Amino acid sequence: MRVGLFIPCYVDAFFPEVGIATLQILERAGIDVVYPLDQTCCGQPMANSGCQAESAPVEKLFVKNFKEFDYIVAPSGSCTHHVRAHFDAIEQTSEVKKVRASIFELVEFLHDVIKLNDFPWAEFPHKVGLHNSCASLRDLRIAVASEINEPPFSKPLNLLKKIKGIEFTAPDRPDECCGFGGTFSVFEEPVSAKMGYDKVNDHTRAGAEYIVSADMSCLMHQKGCAERLGLPIKFIHIAQILNGARE
Amino acid sequence: MTISRDSILAAVRANCPKAAVPMPRIRTFDHDKSALLDRFRLGFELLGGTFVESAPGLELNVKIAELFPQARIICSAVPEVAGTKRLQDIGHPRELDDVDVAVVRAAFGVAETGSIWLSEKELGVIALGYLAQHLVALLDPSDIVVDLHEAYKDTRFITATYAVLMTGPSATADIEGVLIRGAQGVRSLSLIPVRRATG
Amino acid sequence: MRRLDHAEAASRFIANEKHEAFHDARLWDLRKKRDRVTHAIPEWEELRQLASDIKEHTLTHLADYLEEFERKALENGAEVHWARDAAEHNQIVYDILSARNTKTLVKSKSMLTEECDMRPFLERRGVEVIETDLGERIQQLDDEPPSHIVVPAVHKLRGDVSAVFARTLGSEAGNEDVNYLAETQRQTTRPYFLSADAGMTGANFAVAETGGFVVCTNEGNADLCASLPKLHIASIGIEKLIPKVEHLGVFIRLLSRSALGSPITQYTSHFRAPRDGAELHVVLVDHGRSGRLGMQDFWYSLKCIRCGACMNTCPVYRRSGGLSYGATYSGPIGVIIDPTFDIRKYSNLPFASTLNGSCTSVCPVKINIHEQIYKWRRIIAERNQLPFVKKATMKAAGKLFGNPTLYRAALSAAGSALEDLPRFAIYNWFNAWGRQREVPQPPPQTFRQWYIENRGQR
Numbered sequence: 067m068r069v070g071l072f073i074p075c076y077v078d079a080f081f082p083e084v085g086i087a088t089l090q091i092l093e094r095a096g097i098d099v100v101y102p103l104d105q106t107c108c109g110q111p112m113a114n115s116g117c118q119a120e121s122a123p124v125e126k127l128f129v130k131n132f133k134e135f136d137y138i139v140a141p142s143g144s145c146t147h148h149v150r151a152h153f154d155a156i157e158q159t160s161e162v163k164k165v166r167a168s169i170f171e172l173v174e175f176l177h178d179v180i181k182l183n184d185f186p187w188a189e190f191p192h193k194v195g196l197h198n199s200c201a202s203l204r205d206l207r208i209a210v211a212s213e214i215n216e217p218p219f220s221k222p223l224n225l226l227k228k229i230k231g232i233e234f235t236a237p238d239r240p241d242e243c244c245g246f247g248g249t250f251s252v253f254e255e256p257v258s259a260k261m262g263y264d265k266v267n268d269h270t271r272a273g274a275e276y277i278v279s280a281d282m283s284c285l286m287h288q289k290g291c292a293e294r295l296g297l298p299i300k301f302i303h304i305a306q307i308l309n310g311a312r313e
Numbered sequence: 314m315t316i317s318r319d320s321i322l323a324a325v326r327a328n329c330p331k332a333a334v335p336m337p338r339i340r341t342f343d344h345d346k347s348a349l350l351d352r353f354r355l356g357f358e359l360l361g362g363t364f365v366e367s368a369p370g371l372e373l374n375v376k377i378a379e380l381f382p383q384a385r386i387i388c389s390a391v392p393e394v395a396g397t398k399r400l401q402d403i404g405h406p407r408e409l410d411d412v413d414v415a416v417v418r419a420a421f422g423v424a425e426t427g428s429i430w431l432s433e434k435e436l437g438v439i440a441l442g443y444l445a446q447h448l449v450a451l452l453d454p455s456d457i458v459v460d461l462h463e464a465y466k467d468t469r470f471i472t473a474t475y476a477v478l479m480t481g482p483s484a485t486a487d488i489e490g491v492l493i494r495g496a497q498g499v500r501s502l503s504l505i506p507v508r509r510a511t512g
Numbered sequence: 513m514r515r516l517d518h519a520e521a522a523s524r525f526i527a528n529e530k531h532e533a534f535h536d537a538r539l540w541d542l543r544k545k546r547d548r549v550t551h552a553i554p555e556w557e558e559l560r561q562l563a564s565d566i567k568e569h570t571l572t573h574l575a576d577y578l579e580e581f582e583r584k585a586l587e588n589g590a591e592v593h594w595a596r597d598a599a600e601h602n603q604i605v606y607d608i609l610s611a612r613n614t615k616t617l618v619k620s621k622s623m624l625t626e627e628c629d630m631r632p633f634l635e636r637r638g639v640e641v642i643e644t645d646l647g648e649r650i651q652q653l654d655d656e657p658p659s660h661i662v663v664p665a666v667h668k669l670r671g672d673v674s675a676v677f678a679r680t681l682g683s684e685a686g687n688e689d690v691n692y693l694a695e696t697q698r699q700t701t702r703p704y705f706l707s708a709d710a711g712m713t714g715a716n717f718a719v720a721e722t723g724g725f726v727v728c729t730n731e732g733n734a735d736l737c738a739s740l741p742k743l744h745i746a747s748i749g750i751e752k753l754i755p756k757v758e759h760l761g762v763f764i765r766l767l768s769r770s771a772l773g774s775p776i777t778q779y780t781s782h783f784r785a786p787r788d789g790a791e792l793h794v795v796l797v798d799h800g801r802s803g804r805l806g807m808q809d810f811w812y813s814l815k816c817i818r819c820g821a822c823m824n825t826c827p828v829y830r831r832s833g834g835l836s837y838g839a840t841y842s843g844p845i846g847v848i849i850d851p852t853f854d855i856r857k858y859s860n861l862p863f864a865s866t867l868n869g870s871c872t873s874v875c876p877v878k879i880n881i882h883e884q885i886y887k888w889r890r891i892i893a894e895r896n897q898l899p900f901v902k903k904a905t906m907k908a909a910g911k912l913f914g915n916p917t918l919y920r921a922a923l924s925a926a927g928s929a930l931e932d933l934p935r936f937a938i939y940n941w942f943n944a945w946g947r948q949r950e951v952p953q954p955p956p957q958t959f960r961q962w963y964i965e966n967r968g969q970r
Contacts, residue, residue, distance in 0.1 A: 075913070078959040079923055080952040085959035089967075101963050107913040112906050114867070114886070116893030120910025127914055152886070204869035204882075212547060213825065213873035215556040239540070243827045247866025252944045253902065254864060256523035259948035260532075260831050261866075290949030318582075318594040321750065321798045325575045328806030334568040336755065339762060342555050356775060406740050407706040425765075426776040439739040439787065443732050461776075462761035470757045471722055474588075474785040475739075478764075483732040484778050487647035487663055489670050490538045491690040496646060497698055497705075498732030498779070 069099040070135035072128075072169070074142045074282070075107040081282050087305040088141040088172055094309070095182050099139070102131040108145040113152055114248050121155040129156070129165050137179065138169040141305050143202030143281050144248075146171040151205065172305055173208055173280045177221040184228060187310045191231030194307075195274030196222060197265075197288070199281035200243050208280070212241045222280055222304055229307060237268040246287035262291035270299050280304045339462060349424045349457040350506065356427025360481030361494050363503040371507070373451075377414060380503060381447060384413035390437040391418045391451060392510070406440035415445035415499075418509070419452045419479075420469065425460035428480040429504065432473035439475050448482070448499040451507045515899070516839075516857050518864040522832030525667075535667055536830040539660075543824045545773020546874065553769075562762050564878035567815035570753050571805065577720040577753045578796065584723025588785035590792040597799050598628035601747065604795055605630060605712070608745060609639055614709040618701075620727065620734035621645040622714025623661050623818060624747045624797055626840045642704045644733040646697050653680040659834030659842065662771050662820035667833045701733075711737030713783075715748040716817065717763060718794075721756045724784035725794070728767060728777040735781050742790045746783065751801050751814040763817060766876035770821040804852055809887045813848050815877040822871035822881060828864055837861060844871035848884040851892070859897035862888040923958060 069092060073085040085101075092099045109124035128149070132138050140146050149169045156162060176182045198220075202208045209220035226232060245251070245261025252258075266288050269277050277299060279285050285301040292299050302311065354364050365376070373393050377384075388409060389396035394416045403409060417436055419429035429450050436442050458464050461478075470476055483498030494500060526532050550556045570577055582592045593608075595601035601624075609617060617639055619625065631641045631652075643652040647664030651657060654676045658664030665673065670688040678685040683696045713734045715725035725746055727734040738744045754763065768777045786792035805811050823829045823843030834842035839850040839858060847865060850858040862885050871881040892898060898906075912919050945951060957965070 073959050080954065082955055082957060082959035082962050086962060089963070101960075101967070103960065103964070103969065104916040106916055106919045109913065112910050112913070114889065115863075115902060115906050116889030116891070116898070117903075117906040117910065118890055118893070120906050123910060123914030127916070200866065200868035200870070204873060211870070211873050213870060215551050215553070241870070243866050243868035243870065245827065245866060247868070249902075250863065250866050254519045254522065254828070255944040255947055256519060256526050257828050257831050257864075258866075260526050261827055262949065264536075286952055287949065290945070290951065293950035294948060317596050317600060320596055321594050321796070321802060322575050322578065324798070324802035325578065325750070325805060328802055329574065330572050330805065330808070330811055333572050334565060336569045337562055337565040339562060339758060360774065360776075360778060410702075410706055428776055428780070433787070439735070443736050443739060460761075461765050462758070465758050465761040465764075470760075470782060471784075473782070474787065476782040476784075477735065478776065478780040479778070480776050480780075481778050484730045485646045485694060486730075486772075487645075487650070487665055488668075488673050488690045488693055489534070490541065490663075490666075491670075493691060493694040495698070496694060496731040496733075497644065497701065497736060 067098065067136045069097050070132045070138045071099050071101040072105060072108070072132065072138050072140040072145065073101065074140065074145050076286060077141065077282050080286065081303070084141055084282050084303040084305055087303065087309040087311065088139070091305055091309040092139065094187070095180055097180070105131045108148050110144060110148045111249055113148065113155065118155040125153050125156045129162050132165050133161050135168065137175065138165065139172055139175045140169060141172045141280065141303060142283065143171045143199045143206050143208070144283060147201040147205040171202060171206055171208070171280060173222050173225060174206065176308070177225060185308055188308060189230040189312060190307045192313070193233045193235050193273055193275045194226070195235045195237055195269040195272060195277045196226065197244065197277050197279040197284060198222065198241070199279060199284045202280055203241060225308060226278070226304070235269070235272040235274040237272045239268055244284050244288055246284050251287055258287070259291065262287050263295060266292040266295065266297055266299060270297055274299060276300045276302050278302050278304055278307060342462060343425070343460045346459055349459065350454045352424040353422050353427050353457050356425065357481065357504060358427070360427060361484055362427060362481040363501055365503050365505045367505050367507060373505070373507070376505065377416065377449060380449070381414050386412050387414045387416065388412045388441060388445065389416040390435065390441065391416050393451070393507070400437040400441070403438055406438050406444070409438060409440050409444040412441070412445040414447045414449060415441045416449045416451070417442065419450045419456070421456040421458060421464070421467065422452050423461060423464045423478065424457050426480055428478040430464065430476065430478055432469060432476040434473070442477070442479070443498040445499055447501045447503070449503045449505065451505050453509045454506050514857065515859055516861070518832065518836055518860050521836035521838070525833040525836055526831060531667065531669060532831060534669060535833060538666060539824045539830045542772055546770055546821060546824065549769045549773050549775060559762055559766055560876055560878050563766055563876055564815060566754060566759050566762060567877050570755055571751065571811065571814055574750065574753065574805065577755060578750060580720040581718055581723055581753060584720070585794055586723070588723050590723065590786060590794055593793065593795045595795055595797045595799070601628045601795060601797050601799065602630050602633040605745060605747070606634060606637055606639070608793055609634070609710055610637070612709065612743060614639055614743070616640045616642065616704060616708045617710045617712055618642045618644050618704050618708040618737045618741070619712035620714070620729060620737050621648050621664070622712070622747055623840060624714050624749050625712070626658065627799065628797070642701065642708070644701055644705070644737060645729070645731060646694060649697055649701065650676055653677070657835065657840070660820060660823055661818055661841070667835065705736045705740050708741045710743040710745065711741045712745045712747065713737055715746055715752055716767065717754050717760060718748050718752045719757055719760065720753055722784055724782055726760065727781045727783065728779070730778045732779045735779055738783060739787070743793070744783070744786070744790065745793045745795065747795045747797060749797050749801060767817060767819055770874065770876040771819040800852055810848060810884055812879050813845065813884065815879050816845055817877055819876055821874040821876065825870045825874045827868065827870070828866065832864070837864070844881045844885070848881060848888060851888055855892065855895060856897055859892045862892060
């Protein structure tokens with residue numbers, strides 16, 4: 067199987083370590099993985115603003131870059147959901163449909179596709195609060211949302227439980243949105259910041275040293291809030307823990 | 314006025330979504346018919362109802378006097394309790410304004426929610442169940458159904474002009490979420506399990 | 513009509529720290545109560561699907577059910593009126609009242625009458641209208657619309673209520689005891705129940721099979737409105753229809769659990785026919801509902817049973833307050849309905865959302881709220897209702913992200929800009945991100961640069 071690695075624009079620009087960890091963990095699993103150099107963005111910022119016309123060239127470029135791969139893996143729940151569910155600004159050719167059906171978020175890919183069950187190289191002896199982005203949780207359904215009356219399961223927890231030394235803390239509101247919301251973070255800044263403050267305070271009160279998530283966009287927003295508040299809590303992407311980061 | 318009616322119906326028909334969704338069937342969810350009175354009591358008390366233990370030979374008039382020693386005006390819709398104000402004498406429902414305690418018999422109860430069912434027949438005058446300061450309801454334990462699905466199969470819902478599923482007394486939490494019992498209607502709802510008189 | 517600025521209204525709400533903290537905690541508590549009772553019902557998700565199917569079935573056969581309802585209601589001795597819009601509704605109600613010389617009308621909570629702005633219409637024509645629901649009464653006396661469809665004064669603290677009552681009802685100034693305040697409203701409203709010429713309610717459900725309708729309250733005020741005056745008027749939106757009595761089993765099990773986390777409201781009242789010697793009038797109201805029925809992506813919003821669960825769970829609603837939406841319907845359901853009333857005024861609302869989807873998860877009739885919010889954004893962009901700044905930014909972003917070379921160039925420029933600009937330039941108030949958050953530090957290399965260095969060009 068050939069895997070195309072999609073790195074979200076903000077990860078490429080601000081958090082390359084997340085991209086590196088994603089690449090390395092796929093390589094550790096023996097995957098033939100390539101990062102197409104001409105990729106830019108999945109188009110969410112435009113599409114989530116309703117701007118279909120502006121999304122079209124971005125979607126076209128995405129399909130061009132990734133059409134040759136068996137799987138596309140992205141360390142981002144929201145980008146994955148966007149391609150899978152909303153990539154319709156362009157004509158739905160068989161190529162486009164294939165790309166849309168082939169994209170997986172990293173946790174989905176490790177848990178469901180290659181079923182990577184052990185991480186012997188990893189150790190993370192810290193208290194950790196898990197944050198599932200709303201796209202991962204309610205759209206990709208990587209875990210059961212607390213509103214739903216269904217038997218509980220959690221793919222990220224299933225993976226993280228395997229990590230030596232890890233301890234989980236439980237915030238008061240585990241599933242409440244952290245307030246990033248893409249362009250919401252800028253156009254509805256007062257509410258966005260309040261939500262972010264509440265989120266990081268909640269995890270801090272629960273005793274977390276780190277907040278871990280499969281979505282760096284949420285973490286970027288929470289980190290910005292925590293730093294402004296002067297909170298010591300730290301932030302790490304799940305790929306980094308699974309890849310063996312010690313801190 | 315028929316213009317409006319026709320215009321609305323025409324618009325509704327014209328805009329009707331193409332996919333005609335079939336009517337679903339509702340299955341039976343709760344087959345457990347045990348301990349209905351106990352389950353009823355749980356729900357009833359949860360919503361603020363006062364469950365009154367009774368024993369055979371209970372003298373209702375005495376019991377009511379015991380529960381409401383300050384009550385002067387008692388209005389009863391049941392033969393077991395005489396009361397001081399007669400429903401037959403009421404001209405306008407507002408004349409029930411001074412009733413301290415009203416007594417009614419529920420037609421049936423619902424175990425799932427702790428609700429009692431009353432219609433214009435059981436209330437005599439509908440406003441009785443709302444203007445009285447306190448309401449006492451008699452309920453025959455064999456008149457308790459399992460859940461709301463079963464309750465809604467009762468044909469009296471189709472024949473009654475007014476029917477209420479009443480669960481506990483009047484309540485509100487509109488100010489800072491603080492629970493108040495006795496908002497606009499009755500301040501208390503007491504339930505006494507009493508078999509129906511036979512014959 | 514000027515565009516409503518939700519973000520600005522929200523920032524004012526958040527600035528009121530004590531009020532915002534209480535509002536958020538109170539509604540989250542309702543959400544937690546909802547979770548507790550719904551998780552105790554093994555068939556909960558099945559009930560939601562049933563309710564959704566019943567509503568979709570009804571809406572796709574609505575005209576037939578409306579006719580059946582009317583037929584039965586007329587057989588029962590009720591009078592049935594039809595109102596195409598708010599103005600017609602208000603006129604119909606006024607005509608019924610004035611023909612009977614009505615001086616005072618007592619009413620229970622009805623979002624439909626709010627939607628139609630009925631009260632001022634009647635008051636201007638000499639009818640005194642008394643809101644009898646405690647939350648609605650507080651808002652009426654304070655001359656403010658309700659902020660939440662189930663708990664209308666949830667944004668107020670007891671001190672606010674005390675001040676309103678002292679000012680308008682002559683109660684003890686400074687007495688903030690909630691029992692005292694509730695008792696004040698009970699005592700001052702009661703005379704109106706006893707003397708009113710007419711009573712008005714809304715309806716949660718209208719049953720085609722019987723021609724009757726159901727009103728759910730905790731206070732019993734709807735029953736007082738209906739059982740004392742000789743005239744009962746019920747305003748009912750045409751989407752409130754359900755086919756049969758047995759369907760109430762499903763909806764009543766879902767309604768209060770979703771709204772307040774209690775198994776049922778204290779009073780679930782079923783009205784089928786007028787009392788002896790009294791009149792019952794039903795006003796069926798369209799006001800945009802038939803139009804919405806024809807909207808391929810949005811007709812599902814008509815399934816709404818007005819439980820308010822979406823508001824309780826919405827993290828944006830809890831922190832901005834219902835009044836920040838500037839409409840009768842606020843929160844997630846408001847976001848997908850209000851643009852049908854005025855697309856320009858409410859063009860902002862679909863963006864007052866993070867698309868987190870919690871609303872969709874709690875909706876008892878499975879309205880796909882957050883997906884509709886997403887779709888509304890497209891409509892608003894297509895109808896040219898986006899604010900200029902956003903439109904311009906997205907145009908620029910589209911060009912940039914569509915062109916790899918341009919994108920790389922911009923990235924390096926932005927990165928170094930962030931490093932070189934003095935702090936004040938980053939954190940000045942034009943930079944919305946930086947107002948309350950630190951900006952991420954640009955790393956020495958982008959991922960792409962690292963990849964080329966470590967894995968080579970491929």
